[in-house]
Amino acid sequence: MNDRPPVRELRVHRPGPPVRDHLPYGEPASAPDRIAITSRWIERGGRPWMPITGEIHYSRLPRERWSEVLGHARAGGLDSVATYVFWAAHEPEPGRFDWSGNRDLRAFVELAATHGLDVIARIGPWGHGEYRSGGFPDWLVERGLDTRTNDPAYLDLVRPLYAQIIAQLRGLTHAEGGPVICAQIENELYDRPDHLATLRETAEALGLHVPIWTATGWGGAQVPDMLLPVYSAYSEGFWEDEHVEWPAFAPFHFRYSEVRDDLSVGADLREALDGIAAADAGTQDDLRPFATCELGGGMHVAYHRRPLVSPEDVANLALAKIGSGSAWQGYYMYAGGTQRTGPHGTEQESHATGYPNDVPQLTYDFHAPIGEHGQIRAHHHLLRRQHLWLHADGHRIAAMDAAVGGGSDDPAELRWAVRSDGTSGYLFLTTYQPPKRPLAAQRQVQVTVRFDDADVTVPSTPVDVPAGHSLVWPLRYPLTAVLELRSATAQLLTRIADGDGELVVLAATDGIPVEIVLGDGTTVDLPAPPGPDCIVQLDGVRLLVLDEANANRLYRLDLAGRERLVLSEAPVYADRGDLVAHPETPHVRIAVLPPPEAFTATGADLEPPADAGPWRTWTLTAHHTGPVPVAVETRPATGQAPVPRRGGPLDRLSAPVDYSGATVVRIEVPDFTGADRALLRLRWTGDTGRAHIGDAFVSDHFWHGRPWDVDLTAHAAAVADHGVRLELLPWRAATGVWVDPSVRGVPDGVAVESATLIRIGHVRLRAEGPRR
Incomplete structure (x- = not known):
């Protein structure tokens, strides 16, 4: 047997200059903080810029939670948020527009700006987003117009909508010193480039002037040159049929490839609503940069098909797109929400409204990095590691070409790629693919990258790469003006200056x-195992090498007048120079570098800080925080399952509507006065469930293997009077609903395994004393 490692080499060259000033978007050369689009990257303020955007729907969130969600999004490394402007939410009756409450687009955009976030307004008119009729108002649908075309009668209704949106954004565009940098026209419109062009022209004629105009480009869409096509990549899809074990498109997104298109996203709607078959994948676009707007931040569930997308799926797919040449990372969804309820009931897509899929009536959690009720998930932390790196070096990465070194659909072949400017770059390696079709470990991995002026072989001795990892290793990274990091088998996270000079932070694997x-x-020896105290002293710079667990706790936040690194055991964000934490457990440690002299706390008790190396650590005990087990009957009697139904244009399984035979579970909830948020977390098995507080229908859930969180916060008085009433329908394997293989095999019936009151705290830490 030959144990010698295979020769893996790739020659990279300095890319040629991009094509400039050839596209009908961007800003004049004299514009302050100018945004321009070249053939390969987006530019801002005269240098390449790699935007990081997350989808957050203001009209699906309680207005009082906007600031918290935006704060966590910014702390997660986003520099911009995208949001649908759903027509139905704003013009429920012809000519009557409503921008009040959580419909207040202007207030949301202004608040995003206070958190340092730019805004992409997805102005429709058709939006999809699992909204009934794609967000078209019922009254519009009932008129039977030739919508999504240049039909004059339809455009006569679009103009007042656009005029209203533009009035909301007046004074807030980038040219006016505001945060709105982009408008997306329509969504998933494949074969009407003339209509897409007309919509942009209409918006501009009404006064909307932004540097970037986009349209979704997947599915072989015909996007006119006046719009930048933006792409998607999902690791799963609830829109597939229940007999599909893993969508055919999914494995592709865990490999490195220059192909941008995905022919399957929205393909069921294309087929069912428009009668259009999937097109061929688009060819490589050499005149417009590779931009994404829908990297799957999680995945929704439908009744017939209920995928489990893991945090690792999300993070590894996103990293694969950077290795493939992405110049704009955009996630859908980044924060979940709740479907709106209108005059005719809840407004989700369903078989009853002509859609192929029945989705839950209320929850639009999407298992996003930030959940429907503000839950901070593991992929918020995994993605933040990537975003820290992009903030630190994205101006160089955006200008680097991507070249695939190896990796086909053969699971035995090492998948690797290089992004390079011809003299430096990053080596990407992956052994990750979801558990449905995992990849094996790779033995004796070593790669040589041949730059224009030198070769770099990494590592110097071949290493085994375990299964389930995606790696990015820097090559010839400039530590100082005279000192180069030739290579490292650790990921670059960020760099920061303190009183002792420059600190470059790396993460071990x-x-x-x-x-x-x-x-x-x-070769530099580490003075200690990777961790917060592993600091390498070099000439003019220090290296901090963190272990993976601490890398996942690392934030970079603007606190007390300067950027600081924070290691936190609870989700945190910065707000007006203070540190805000939302712990789920009473005791939390937070370390800061460079540290302020002291903190004062609201919402927690602080112990005296402890110093270790450059870090100062505070231990806090949060008030009114922590889990409380709630008594519940563990195996209630199983009610009768309704007869399975099918419906919609693709004849898929329909969600039950008859709960008359449901198992009813009543839960008395302990007092949660003082908690910032209170969730009832249910671990259960069954088919579907609804939660009521008194007469109010407050939550629903299609069981798919994850806990069900019911937000009690706004219902404290009613919960005290009535408790929570669950109506649960039993699981019947014979119905044929698809769930992930990891949770199959549950017995038929209903089982409530546990109920826990999750009390989430709100702690504000304000720095005192000299600011270092």
Whole structure:
């Protein structure tokens, strides 16, 4: 047997200059903070810029939670948010527009700006987003117009909508010093480029002037040159049929490839509503940069098909797109929400409204990095690691070409790629694919990248790469003006200056030895195992090498007048110079570098801080915080399952509507006065469930293997009087609903395994004393 590692080499060259000033968007050369689009990247303020955007729907969130969600989004590394402007939410009756409450687009945009976030307004008119009729008002649908075309009668109704949206955004566009940098026209419109062009022209004629105009480009869409096509990538899809074990498109997104298109996203709607078959994948676009707007931040569920997308799925797919050349990372969804309820009931897509899929009536959690009720999920932390890196070096990465070194659909082949400017770059390696079709570990991995002026081989001795990892290793990274990091088997996270000078932060990978090689070939020994105290002293710079667990706790936030690193055991964000934490457990440790002299706390008690190396650590005990087990009958009697039904244009399983035979579970909830938020977390098995507080229908859930969180916060008085009433329908495997293989095999019936009151705290830490 030959144990010698295979030769893996790739020659990279300096990319040629991009094509400029050839596209009908961007800003004049004299514009302050100018945004321009070249053939390969987006530019801002005269240098390449890699935007990081997350979808957050203001009209699906309680207005009082906007600031918290936006704060966490900014702390997660986003620099912009995208949001649908759903027509039905704003013009429920012809000519009567409503921008009040959580419909207040202007207030949402202004609040985003206070958190340092730009805004992409998805102005429709058709939006989809699992909204009934794609967000078209019922009255519009009932008129039977030739919608989504240049039919004059339809455009006569679009103009007042656009005029209203534009009035909301007046004074808030980038040219006016505001945060609105982009407008997306329509959504998933494949074969009407003339209509897309007309919509932009209409918006501009009404006064909307933004530097970037986009349209969704997947499915082989015909996007006119006046719009930048933006792409998607999902690791699963609730829109597939229940007999599909794993969508055919999904494995592709875990490989490195220059192909941008995805022919399957929205394909069921294209077929069912428009009668259009999938097109061929688009060819490589050499005149417009590779931009995404829908990297799957999670996945919704439908009644017939209920995928489980893991945090690792989300993070590894996103990283694969960077390795493939993405110049704009955009996530759908980044924060979940709740479907709106209108004059005719809840406004989700369903078989009853002509859609192929029945989705839950209320929840639009999407298992996003920030959940429907503000839950902070693991992929919020995993993605933040990537975003820290993009903030630190995105101006260089955006200008680097991507080249695939290896990796087909053969699971035995090492998948790797390089992004390079011809003299430096990053090596990407992956052994990750979801558990449905995992990849094996790779033995004796070593790669040589041949730059124009030198070769770099990393690592110096071949290493085994465990299964389930995606790696990004820097090559010839400039540490200072005269000192180069030739290579490292650790990921670059960020860099920051403190009183002792520059600090470059790297993250080790569990199971892979850290090797750091300087430009002269010197190998640097670590003074300690990777962790918060592993600091390498070099000439003019220090390296901090974190372990994976601490890398996932690392934030970079603007606190007390300067940027600081924060290691936190609870989700945190910055607000007007203060540190805000939302712990789910009473005791939390938070370390800061460079540290302020002291903190004062609201909502928690603080112990005296402890210093260790450059970090100062505070331990806090949060008030009114922590889980409380709630008594519940563990195996209630199973009610009668309704007879399965099918419906919609693709004849898929329909969600039950008859709950008359449901198992009814009543839960008395302990007092949660003082908690910032209170969730009832249910671990259960069954088919579908509804939660009521008194007469109010407050939550629903299609069981798919994850806990069901019911937000009690706004219903404290009613919960005290009535408790929570669950109506649960039993699981019947014979119905044929698709669930993930990891949760199959549950017995038929209903089982409530546990109920827990999750009390989430709100702690504000304000710095005192000298600011270092």
